[in-house]
Amino acid sequence: MRLFAPFAKIRLVSVLCLSILGGCQAEQADRVGEPKQPARDDAITAAGSSFAAPLFNKWLEVYGAEHADLRLHYDSVGSGAGIERFLAGSVDIGATDAPLRPHERDQVEGAFAQLPITGGxxxxxxxxxxxxxxxxxxxxxxxxxxxxxxxxxxxxxxxxxxxxxxxxxxxxxxxxxxxxxxxxxxxxxxxxxxxxxxxxxxxxxxxxxxxxxxxxxxxxxxxxxxxxxxxxxxxxxxxxxxxxxxxxxxxxxxxxxxxxxxxxxxxxxxxxNGSDRPPSDLTQTIPDPQGARSYPIVTYTWALVRAADSHPAKTSRVHDLVRWMLTDGQQYAEALRYVPLPKNLTQAALAELDRL
CATH class of the missing domain: 3.40.190.10 (Periplasmic binding protein-like II)
Structure with a gap:
């Protein structure tokens, strides 16, 4: 009996350790599944459009050099995955070349905006x-x-x-x-x-x-x-x-x-699309542009951005980054074969951002 007692103790300790670890894993899984915005004020994450990925990466490179206190990251995972991550609250900015559908808009908690940030x-x-x-x-x-x-x-x-x-x-x-x-x-x-x-x-x-x-x-x-x-x-x-x-x-x-x-x-x-006026709806698509010299397959890329919530300092930094993309950041679009936004559309997007 004495020979087997140590093994019984080891087994008991193992069971307790596994129980504790299992509880920790379950707690971590619950935390991962919570649709909460990343809380770190010095880290801004974005994900989505592979279409706009080269421009996003350029923006974060330039903006990051000017704001060394920030940690910036973009995941080129496609618009669908970018929308999913934004809806789940696991990224600060979702990037998509397709505006949200009604059922997707209904899943966003709180106020948010879909802002055109580049064209291509x-x-x-x-x-x-x-x-x-x-x-x-x-x-x-x-x-x-x-x-x-x-x-x-x-x-x-x-x-x-x-x-x-x-x-x-x-x-x-x-x-x-x-x-x-x-x-x-x-x-x-x-x-x-x-x-x-x-x-x-x-x-x-x-x-x-x-x-x-x-x-x-x-x-x-x-x-x-x-x-x-x-x-x-x-x-x-x-x-x-x-x-x-x-x-x-x-x-x-x-x-x-x-x-x-x-x-x-x-x-x-x-x-x-044959007009000098910006669209009244910032999520409007242009499936078949008019004009003798218009390229026929064009799209905007939209940034999905939340209003201030439980992390106002973080949200302010996100808004500052998007505001820079809409203004100073537009100068980097053309070299990468994207289309800079016209000034009147930029102004409309900035006004929408300021209303958040």
Whole structure:
């Protein structure tokens, strides 16, 4: 009996330790699940849009150098995950290329704002090494490609838009997003606006079931990389990602019937949508811009920001950062292929921020 007594004590101690640890783990799990805003006043976290990630990272780099007392971090996890984290209270700023839907707005505790902070363009990029290019894609043709109804590069409809250029007798491999994405929302919002077949088929959303045998990748960077390594591929990606990777970019037909490339000027015209006045609704989307020189697939990126709550000092710092993004920070957009906000839209966003 004496020989086994120490082992009994060890077992008892082990059980007690496991019970204590289990209680601690359960308590920690409960704390993790609480939808509370991060409390550290010297740390600001943001997450969401991979579309706007390069600009967000630049902003935090510059602002962080000017505010050494702050710890700044951005997670490029896609608009859907960014919204989820904001709703859960695990980040201070959510970044999304798709405005909140009504049921998502209802989940936000307390006052908040959706503020446009930059604009950008979605390019249709492709990989055809032996094609002399550039490639023209009419509106009805690129819709048919993503519907899976035009599945060869030498399709007569593609050839008719590119006279004198030899297209390869090769299958088209579509690349789409597999994560919940504001880029996908903006792209499908455009396709639904110009095609009844798309509107009644795949529809509009941050995540969709891609027709046919589309390849899928995560994030703008993932789609861009997949296009780069896959001959015969085509996909949609933020214009800056396509340019930085040296991808070929198609000229797209706009609402006025002209073929345009994505650049800051055509993007600015697309976001203006033929008007000099800012939209009355700051969450308004522009699915099919008007104007002869407008790029047809444009989107804003919105910052989701809370009003002051139980952490007023922290909230004040978050608002100061967003205010800087809307003002001094706009100068960094163009070099990264984003579209700086027009002054009247910036003023409207600042007024909304000041009302929080």
């Amino acid at each position: 363009m979605i390019a249709i990029a492709y990989n055809l090494p032996d094609f002399a290019g550039p490639l023209n894609l009419p509106r009805d043709v690129y819709t048919e490609i993503f519907l899976g109804n035009a599945f060869r590069w030498d399709d007569p409809r593609i050839a008719a838009a590119n006279p004198g250029l030899k297209l390869p007798p090769q299958l088209i491999q579509v690349v789409g997003r597999r994560d919940s994405s504001g880029t996908t929302f903006a792209f499908t919002n455009h396709l639904a606006a110009i095609s009844d077949d798309w509107a009644q088929g795949p529809g509009v959303g941050k995540r969709i079931d891609w027709p046919g045998g589309a390849m899928e990748a995560k994030g703008n960077e993932g789609v861009a990389q997949r296009i780069k390594i896959t001959e015969g591929s085509i996909g949609y990606v933020e214009a800056g990602f396509a340019e930085r990777l040296g991808l070929s970019i198609a000229w797209l037909e706009n609402e006025a019937g002209g073929f345009v490339l994505p650049n800051v000027e055509t993007g600015r015209r697309g976001l203006a």
